[in-house]
Amino acid sequence: MLLVLPLIARLRTMTKIAPQHAETGSDTNHSQAIDTILNSLDALVYVSDLDTYDLLYLNDYGVSVWGEAKGKKCYQVLQSAQHSPCQFCTNPKLLDEKGNPAGVHVWEFQNTQNGRWYQCRDQAIHWTDGRLVRIEIATDITERKQMEQALIEAKSTAERLADTDELTQLYNRRAFFNLGRQIAQQTAQPLAFIMFDIDHFKRINDRWGHAMGDAALIHIARLTQTKLRTNDILARLGGEEFGLILPNTHHEQAWQVAESIRHGFDTQPLQLNGHSIHCTASFGISSLVLPQINHPDEAQTLLETLFNNADQAMMQAKRAGRNQVCDAV
Known part of the structure; x- marks a missing residue:
């Protein structure tokens, strides 16, 4: 997953810098290529407006786990019984003191809707219309967290027995x-x-x-x-x-x-x-x-x-x- 964000940025750049006289079919091919890559990932990828929280993109993995997102806010789709922005939202961490994108923020979180653990890579980027959006790639790490918890419990048991x-x-x-x-x-x-x-x-x-x-x-x-x-x-x-x-x-x-x-x-x-x-x-x-x-x-x-x-x-x-x-x- 370390290569996903640079790949997305590269693909978006390729689209942006395409010659103005390029055929519409070429732009369509680029868009389809990006969509194919994102929908092939075994991870959640979504884009939401940094200010309004409107979901602008949700890949097939996200739809299969959380359902359709059209016309909804990110917290309405991805979290349970959430009617306003999440208290744990990382949006404030994605911009520097001047309001510019601050790079990638990596964190781990247990989803409130399905109870599974995810490693999230969040980043603020400029969308195609110039506004700032949040892109998140979340990989399911539930099995790893369960193993970590089992190791913690085993260590605690060993210490207690000692x-x-x-x-x-x-x-x-x-x-x-x-x-x-x-x-x-x-x-x-x-x-x-x-x-x-x-x-x-x-x-x-x-x-x-x-x-x-x-x-x-x-x-x-x-x-x-x-x-x-x-x-x-x-x-x-x-x-x-x-x-x-x-x-x-x-x-x-x-x-x-x-x-x-x-x-x-x-x-x-x-x-x-x-x-x-x-x-x-x-x-x-x-x-x-x-x-x-x-x-x-x-x-x-x-x-x-x-x-x-x-x-x-x-x-x-x-x-x-x-x-x-x-x-x-």
């Missing part, structure tokens, strides 16, 4: 720390970490099998989600270990959240296939008020400190008898 624990559909360890680094930029905001580990999880696997162990992990994940706000970050860090990042949360609030989750585990066993599996967990909490972060490495160091402190507190809870919440020292 950040998602396959079993529980929670964030994974990678996402946990990536999101944590972003949150660490919020200077002067309180931030809390909660780490918890399911107590004696190996016993569940040994007694009930790994399928039941997986069900228990999912059960724990779902119970925890019911206790959280939308901006809290819950992740499965590996095995039976989970992490929570609580933005804008003071230590006392984090303790209440941890205790609520712990109580939920203790009082709501997993019921599956006629079996009741009682799960408890040990919790560790660390918190701080975020300092000014001047370098990404500082955010990483801060997160590692919070993580390690919460992990140590969790180990303290295990040593103290499990099924409890402990603070970082």
Whole structure:
């Protein structure tokens, strides 16, 4: 399609510069040649008055898709339920500040009448009677747009899967720390970490099998989600270990959240296939008020400190008898 506009211009020029003594039949042949070329294109070609929007020409492709155009405005034929010039009309972009043709404007658009995508090449030219008109060549690119959308969705899915624990559909360890680094930029905001580990999880696997162990992990994940706000970050860090990042949360609030989750585990066993599996967990909490972060490495160091402190507190809870919440020292 890159050659179409120059070709049209050349054909029109050839017609304009034909000798004055040329036979009428020669002019007719030129006109028929141009018409044959335009009607052979697998693309819309139309011409409309730049001021009145009257359609002056519509090739066979356009007629086959949008219908006859005689006596109509371009927006009445080419768009759906349009009774005035389109808000997205590119006419103002086709002229320079002096009102002269400004060259070709290329854009993509989803037609409001048939829903298909088109790449449009618009240009202002002088018509045979001297007035300025708009010529547009629109090529159907629907299949390309569908492929592009499929690639975007595939990329989004791949990114989501890269950040998602396959079993529980929670964030994974990678996402946990990536999101944590972003949150660490919020200077002067309180931030809390909660780490918890399911107590004696190996016993569940040994007694009930790994399928039941997986069900228990999912059960724990779902119970925890019911206790959280939308901006809290819950992740499965590996095995039976989970992490929570609580933005804008003071230590006392984090303790209440941890205790609520712990109580939920203790009082709501997993019921599956006629079996009741009682799960408890040990919790560790660390918190701080975020300092000014001047370098990404500082955010990483801060997160590692919070993580390690919460992990140590969790180990303290295990040593103290499990099924409890402990603070970082």
